[in-house]
Amino acid sequence: MTPARPLPPVPTATYRLQLQPAFPFAAAAAAVPYLASLGVSHLHLSPVLEAVPGSEHGYDVVDHGRVREELGGEEGLRALSRTAREHGLGLVADLVPNHMAMAPRHNRALWEVLREGPRSPYARWFDIDWEAQGGQLLLPVLGGPLGTQIEQLEVDGEVLRYYDHAFPLREGTEGLPLPRLLDAQWYRPVWWRLARTELNYRRFFSISELIGVRVEDPEVFEATHAKTLALLREGVLDGLRIDHPDGLADPAGYLRTLHDATGGRWTVVEKILADGERLPAAWPVAGTTGYDALRHVDGVFTDRSGAGELLGDYRRFAAPQTDRGGEWAATVRRAAYKVLGHELAAELERLTRTASRVCADSPDPALRDRAPWALRTALRELLVRLEVYRPYSAADTAALLTEEVAAEARLAFLVPEESGAVDAVRDLLLGRHGEGPGPAELRARFAQTASALRAKAVEDTAYYRYVPLLSAAEVGGNPGAPGVTPEEFHAYCVRVQRDWPATGTVVTTHDAKRSADVRAALAVLTECPRRWADVLAEVTRSGEGVPDAQLAWAAWQTVFGLGPAAPERVREALLKHVREAGLYTSWTEREPPYESAVAAFVDAGPCGAPGQRVTALRRALEPYIRANVLGTALLHLTMPGVPDLYQGTEGEYRALVDPDNRRAVPLPPPDPGEKGALTRAALGLRARRPEAFGDTATYAPLSAEGPAANHCLAFARSGRTVTAVTRLSLRLAESGGWADTRLPLPPGRWTDVLHPGPEFSGPTRAADLFERSPVALLERVDGDGPR
Incomplete structure (x- = not known):
């Protein structure tokens, strides 16, 4: 053996x-x-x-x-x-x-399903509702209604072709006239716009080109x-x-x-x-990919009071033309309604069909006589009120779908008796009508739909409608409460080290809306909201060429965060921004005049002469941006968990939403600079002292003392290393600097691996610790120290 x-x-x-x-x-x-x-x-x-x-x-x-x-x-x-x-x-x-490509000519398993239908051995692979659409799998590939496209469909032996699409023909149907041939297939090519309401396979979010797999x-x-x-x-x-x-x-x-x-x-x-x-504690994994860490790292460099001032300015500047008010929770709720009624309408319909079938087949009279429209309304009202991606257990569902939530959902019904559909659906989801394949399927599909809804409503819509601080509109973030206190950061790290010490941590990913260095620059605006407001007033004084105020606010912040860049990068990101927001244009209902106005505004304003005023502000704030960039990198590399570096981010890396952040990068970076030296030193320390950072390591918050104590965030790892970073450095400078603020170090003698030289011990003056850099990474040099 x-x-x-x-x-x-x-x-x-x-x-x-x-x-x-x-x-x-x-x-x-x-x-x-x-x-x-x-x-x-x-x-x-x-x-x-x-x-x-x-x-x-x-x-x-x-x-x-x-x-x-x-x-x-x-x-x-x-x-x-x-x-x-x-x-x-x-x-x-x-x-x-979760999914595969809906590309039959490349996906052999899917090809066989299209050829043989539900009797194919591969049919069980894909999440298809064969009872809908007359037993045919809907393929939303046509450029228009069938009548306008039928001449582009041609039979080539045993294959049906439409431009670069190819589909297998059901055996014995090759010689039929084209209309009859289409009716005889296990699939039905249709206008792509029908996917919104008629699709009968599960997909990845609202991407019809990706079909769900039943693993x-x-x-x-x-x-x-x-x-x-x-x-x-x-x-x-x-x-x-x-x-x-x-x-x-x-x-x-x-x-x-x-x-x-x-x-x-x-x-x-x-x-x-x-x-x-x-x-979920029972999941047999090391942890998450790290978006929760990203939110805490970003948040600790965000000034809460300044973020509140930015929000007030944003409401005055943009709210009259934005999502009707500039309130985060309301923006998310409206986005959820919009997504369920549009992008995920087909998913809501399938969920409704499942609920209708379960109710009709139930022996319990309490579930009978529920109209599909009432069940659909109940499902919609419960889904939009979920504040997480999905429940995983009956306990999760009970904690999320409380009686208070149900009471709100009932208000959607004009006739009180009809609101009983909410209780019927909620009871099924809570398992109060017993087990069985029907209720189990309803619970699973409700959770799957909930996750798609949350992603589309929050990440892909609300983040583009509510933009007082773009750095907070990041995957895993909470734009409604963007700041994190040092105490909250430490509590998070203690919990991670205790419960998930090998979890992943990230600050930039292939899915990030903006790279960590861009967000670090934007966070400085929370420390100087008045200066930002003054610059914004100056560059938008004429109001000419501005498509809408919300877009203008986001555009000016984008160029501030990115710094000097090719206009096409900004233009591409802003066009994606307005399509995702869906207020004046969208991916499926584009408004060319509006989009042309957006592109013209970007070129003439943020990327034109007025943009130089924003660039000048960024230059003036560069020391404080540097503190955030270096602080973000050092926290990420030394906090509990396994840091994941996105390609190129060991040096300065400024990128916007994909595809901008997926472009090729040179390895090694030609000039990694100060951040590159920090990254190499921190990773070298982790490699040299693995016991200080692994699953048996410890995390101990360190509290500075003195007038500027709140500006120093510090912690020790296993008594062997100390991380110390400067937070809110602009506020610190405006208040007079460190003065006699001190950081009491753990016992021993310490040296900064970023700037070798002097040794530190005991209560150390912050001004000395941060003399050469706004961050310090200390290693104990007098023995191993306590575990």
Whole structure:
């Protein structure tokens, strides 16, 4: 019997690489010597399985059994793994269990389903409602109604073609006239706009090009995970990042199955935790990918009172033309209603069909005589009131769908008797009508729909409608309460070290709206809201060419955060901004005159001569931006958890929303600068002192003493290292500096690894500690110290 391979070590730090045809495995291998010298322990690879040809992200998987040929295939991945191991590095890969590409000509499993229908052995792979749409799978691929496109459809042997789309024909239908041939298929090509209301397959959010996969089925799990599990068993891969587990029918069950199949490899999940929400303790994972850490790091450099002043200015400047008021909670609620009525209308309809069927089939009279419209209304009203992505258990559901929530939901009904639909739905979701496949399916689909709704309503809509402080409108953030106190930051870190010491932490990702360095600059505006208001008044004095005030506010903040940049980058990000906001234009209902006005305004204003005034303000605030940039980097690299560095962020990295943040970066960066030196020093310390940062380490907050104590955030790790950063440095300078503020250090003698030289001990003057830099990373130099 072959002995089990020992588990690889838990990462100490990972480095995220965005693989694509222009940056394949060979390019990653070429960067390995540099990345190893940087001090990370593992490379974090974007998805490596076969994807749609040309895909720049890899989340549109078409074959789970093959490593992507455009990246170099399996041999290329194995060669990268060998090179990484020669330099002491492991590999962590991004795994996509929730969906595959809706691309039949590349996706063999889907091709067979279209050819054979529900009797195909692959039909169980995909989350399709065969009872809807007359038993045909809706394919929203046509550029217009069928009558205007039918001449573009042609039969080629046993294949139906439409431009670059290809679909298999059902056996025996090849010779039928085209209209009859279309009716005879297991699928129905339709105008793409019908996806909004008529779609009958689960998808990723509102992206019809990605079809949901049923990994809750053991056979589907085995088929879609065999290659990845083999790569783990053979030591090619060491760990996993799980993409969007909230989309699955049973995330906890999936993660248990995965844990057993991998033998307990280090695994983190892309889970967005709402403010105050906790990761389910029973999940057999190391933790999240780290958006909760991002929110706390950003928040501690944000001045709460100044953010409140910015909000007041924003309301006066933009609220009359924005989402009717400039209130965060109200903006989220209105966005949720809009998304359920538009982008996710098909998902709400499927959920309604499920609820109707469960009620009609129930022996309990309390569930009978519920009209579909009433059930739809009840589901909508309960969904929009969820303040987290989804419930995972009956206890979660009970805590979320309280009687107070139900009472609010009932107000949507004009006839009180009709409001009983709310109680019927709520009771089913709470399990009060027993178990069974019907109620279980309703609960799973409710949770799946909830996660899609939260993502679309918050991340993809509200973040673009409520913009008093753009740095707070980040994945995992809470724009309604952007500031985090040092006490709250420490409490979070203590909890992470206790409960999830090997969780991932991030400050920049491929999904971030703005990179950490851009957000660090924007946070300085909370320390000088009056100066920002004065500059904004000056650059917008004429009001000419401004499409709307909300867009103008966001545009000026964008160029402040980004600094000098090519106008096309700003223009592209702002066009995405207004389409996501959906107030005057959108992705599916574009208004060309408005979009042209946005582009013209960006070129003439923020990226034109008036923008120089904003650039001048940024230059004047550069010392305080530097403090935030360095402080953010140092906290990320030394706080509890496993830091994940996004490609290029070891040096200065200013990027906006994708695709801007997914562009290729040179490795190594040509001039990593001061931030690069900090990154290398901190990672080197983690590698040299792994016991100070791992799962057995400790985290101890350190409190400064003196008039500027609140401006120093500090903590010790295992009595061996001390991190100290300056927060709200502009406010500090305006109040006269550190004066006699001191930071009492733990016992021992300490030296700053960022600026070797003097030693420190006992109560140390902050002015001395931060003489050369707004941050300090101390290492104990008189022995190991206490554990």
